[in-house]
Amino acid sequence: MTADAIDLDAWRKLPAAQQPDWPDRAVLDEVVAELSTLPPLVFAGECDQLKERLAAAARGEAFVLQGGDCAETFAGATADAVRNKLKTLLQMAIVLTYAGSVPVVKIGRWAGQFAKPRSKPVEVRDGVELPAYRGDMVNGFEFTAEARTPDPRRLLRAYHSSAVTLNLCRAFTKGGYADLRQVHAWNQDFVAESPAGQRYERLAKEIDKAIQFMHACGADSPEFHTVELYSSHEALILEYDRALTRIDSRTGLPYDVSAHMVWIGERTRQLDGAHVEFFSRIRNPIGVKLGPTTTPEDALALIERLNPHNEPGRLTFITRMGASRIRDVLPTLVEKVASSGANVLWVCDPMHGNTFEAPSGHKTRRVDDIFDEVAGFFEVHRSLGTHPGGIHIEFTGDDVTECIGGGDPIDLSDLSLRYETACDPRLNRSQSLDLAFRVAELYRSA
Template identity: 45%
Template sequence: MAGTSLTLARRSPIRDGRRVAHGWTPLSWRDRDVRQQPAYPDPDALAAATRELAAYPGLVSLSEMDALHQALGEAQMRRAFLLQGGDCAESFAEFSPETIRAGHTLMDAMASLLARATGVPVIRLARLAGQFAKPRSTDPEVRGDARLPAYRGDIVNGIAFDRAARTPDPERMFRAYGQATATLSHLRSLSRASGKPIYTSHEALLLDYEAALVRIENGRAFSSAAHFLWIGDRTRFPGSAHVEFARGLANPVGIKCGPSLEPEALIAMLEALDPEREPGRVTLIIRMGADLIDHRLPPLIRAVRALGRPVLWSCDPMHGNTIKSASGYKTRALERIMAETRRFFEICTAEGAIPGGMHLEMTGQDVTECTGGLVPVMEENLGDRYHTHCDPRLNAGQALELAALVGGLARQTVQEA
């Protein structure tokens, strides 16, 4: 029921047909430790916006979500492979049919390459149609004597460093919803033409927006904002409001696993998010960095395998390899991205886990944001076409080069199994 009110939903726990999420409601996260949220100056305006959004149609269907859930379960058994990728953060300014088509074309080419190499179906999961909010390391942002709220993505505020742009505005959620709706419509037409389904994902960060798009259907609560949501490395701590929000949803969920994550904390999250050990429910997105993956990944694999938990192991070789160039640009070296990818596959294989997915920040546009590649981007070229609003993305050539590497590594693991 697309119009189920959050007030009504909060009065009763949700049964999804497989389990009861005890004490959970779409708003029970408010009783937990809530971090990485904007400070809206007008709480009444925020409440009015979320009430209105709660009556809007959902963006994705329960049946689509269930199809993805089943496919991810196949990937856990080496019978499919997950390709998750797209923009670091979607922007209102760069929204266009051409941008969507370029991203879809790149993902389709990468998926085809991977399918030929591995001999298994490739799940296409886009970071799109909802990836508008971004966590921040520092808030406020300080430039000289000026202190302003940090830019938290176009769904919250503007990137321009002035008071009007940086003031969080709940009305931006409606523009994000409208852009996500249009993006999904175009993606669906493109996927029908190619005959390959494509699903959407984003970080479940802005909890007021996410809660407004929870829907209840056939006794099950699910996010209608995307087929797949993940919990970020900054919001997966003990007592997290974001973990509480995700635990009651029927959607498959991801957990970003950075180098600070201890095995005991990971197991506690798995107990909260997947008490019934459902195949396809949880994807662990490993983002350690090339220097730390050897030390930090094996203990996580051993802890999960010791308890026989079904998870999908996916590699995010982007976030742990971010540096600032001498010229001041945030960048990533393709060489380091490839190094972490190789070690991810090698460590998973050595520890008896199935390396079943990749999670990338990439674009079909010819950007110069990451260095390296067969047609190399040098550090002195970064300013030529550096367009990202947040983190550096692989361009199409770099992404295809990485996909070729992943295809060979994945094929080798299948042959050795």
């Protein structure tokens, strides 16, 4: 199909869930027009390369590690903040690669994750009702009428903040920071004295010996010095992602060049909705979040709409069932999809199904529940002879106290110490390393 035959605006005729109530359409149109002229944040060829990597993961030849902030903030587009998130992803990938003996596809949940769906359109505090915070791309976190009014100009700031983040990631990964000889340097902060940090340090010493051996043998692979890193976000605000869709000069096909991979959330995956329609037109690798109410018929219908040609690496199902539901709900989904012959990569999001409110009012998650959902994910795939293809998590590189438990445990009473998320609770780096070691053990025994 040629680009001329693809209607990239067909989604506008369909119901679009979770979209802001923009107060001034003229300002939105001006912003969208400007976004449409800006350079791509990623390139179509990079998207195709990621698609190949995801196809390998679906075949059981690799494992996907996708993670980052719940909701990025503009204030977080700094060198220190980006480096800390990258450091977390790199350390987790090292654990999975070395301890799990598997190549790892590294995808950051950043450089575009500035918008969040909300269960309620408004928030009430002390009798005052204001629009809910929908992420920095839409409105401000402060509880004032001015901050909470959706502002289309924030879409431009999201683009520029994404560009800053991607440039920093490229500088770090290509400029020596991602060199395997830096494995010890990544651990020289609050994590170092934690049980996970100490276990990581022992692993880093083994890696040092392996690198020294390879060097002595005359082998010095370029892969030791740089890494492949891809970006992703939930393509929630359709005006933004449509404005950043370009026609690839090589193929004449449309790509959403705001990220290498984009996904549809659990709240916006309606088959007759605008998000599924838009995603059906772009050529990026795409994901769909599937919650515990998903039926096999839902999954098969999404496959038909989003990957009708059964292209390997094109479609990823990201399950978010909750620890108490995954062993009951997931088997039928995986079994029906597998028996259909569909090329689908299965990835586990063990975060979103395990959120609860602490007595203090903080949203939080138990690390043990996160571990248990991942274990259930592996158990289901092991029992069916299918491949557990990856994990999708929310983490930060900072020493936050947002999720309870872990090897260096955080208690309910600790939540208020450093609860810094703009939306949902994230694993800190020590907890993320705990998870990486657990997943590596599960993978090796699968």
